[in-house]
Amino acid sequence: MDERIRKQLEFSLEIDKEKNVLRQTSLSGKGRKENDAEHAWHMAIMAYLLREYSNENIDIAKTMLMCLIHDIVEIDAGDTYAYDTERLKTQKERENAAKERIFSLLPDDQKHELIALFDEFELGQTAESRFAHAMDNIQPLLLNNSNDGMDWKEHNTSAKDVYGRHAMTKLGSEKLYEITDQIIKKHIEKGNLTE
């Protein structure tokens, strides 16, 4: 087996571990916690189906791939809950080390390509990354809404924190933000989010 394909298959095997990184979102039907691979799969399909609501024109292949790989660093760094302020402080450092180790398993050209795509997502300064962030927000919102806000209740999450996070959704899609806003308001009314 030549070196290039050996490295590509080694990376492919390594990312299998993302299936063991649990998030704070529960599956619909008040199910178990979701893992990162499932979340990324869900986001990529939603990106395709909802792309007409992007504020800007997007390259859909790039957006889908960005969704698929955006959490790979969590294999080493772990998931950081969006509203966990303590762990958020060290998130960047943990994720940078992971990024270097994991993407270095690939041949150099693909390493650089995927790191660039990962960084683009993190920075959120392009049309694709803004829409991918909207998916990163609306996918768990959809599940949590279907579960009567159980994830928010579990963490005593405040409406302010949720609105803070969903500011990114608005940058990606005004239309999806409208729906997000309706859903958040409903959960404030129901007492599932603290004021």
Add this chain to the structure above:
Amino acid sequence: MDERIRKQLEFSLEIDKEKNVLRQTSLSGKGRKENDAEHAWHMAIMAYLLREYSNENIDIAKTMLMCLIHDIVEIDAGDTYAYDTERLKTQKERENAAKERIFSLLPDDQKHELIALFDEFELGQTAESRFAHAMDNIQPLLLNNSNDGMDWKEHNTSAKDVYGRHAMTKLGSEKLYEITDQIIKKHIEKGNLTE
């Protein structure tokens, strides 16, 4: 919320159930059984990274989307193990009913688009579907190889059955079939596959 987006979000929520459809493949590290959503995520990333080995030029966005949705019908129809000859007999009928129910949740244009893509995968007559089938085969092979063939041993799988399935891999990628062949031969030697 208008009807179109309501339907798109309803479908998006429905496919969450794919995360509960278990396959016969174990995760690396002799882990738990993989589910369909994880498998599809893994295939889509591998399709992107390994696309240079496709026998024919492929539209990568289409191939990735095909990988992502190819098992959605199993939400109703369940996973059918590749070497379970009894259940394979009723697979088509179960999957057709599921296809109609699940994709009908979408607006008509997207329903028809996704059904066409699903059918294209099933038929395996285009470059994209042939490469997607190669991914559908090589992804579990990679995991099973890393686990010393434990899934084959569990089912007393024969080398003949494995070669039969991987005929599809060759149609998608001669290069990946070469590697597949090396891996299968190794497991025959080790006694992990029956002759």
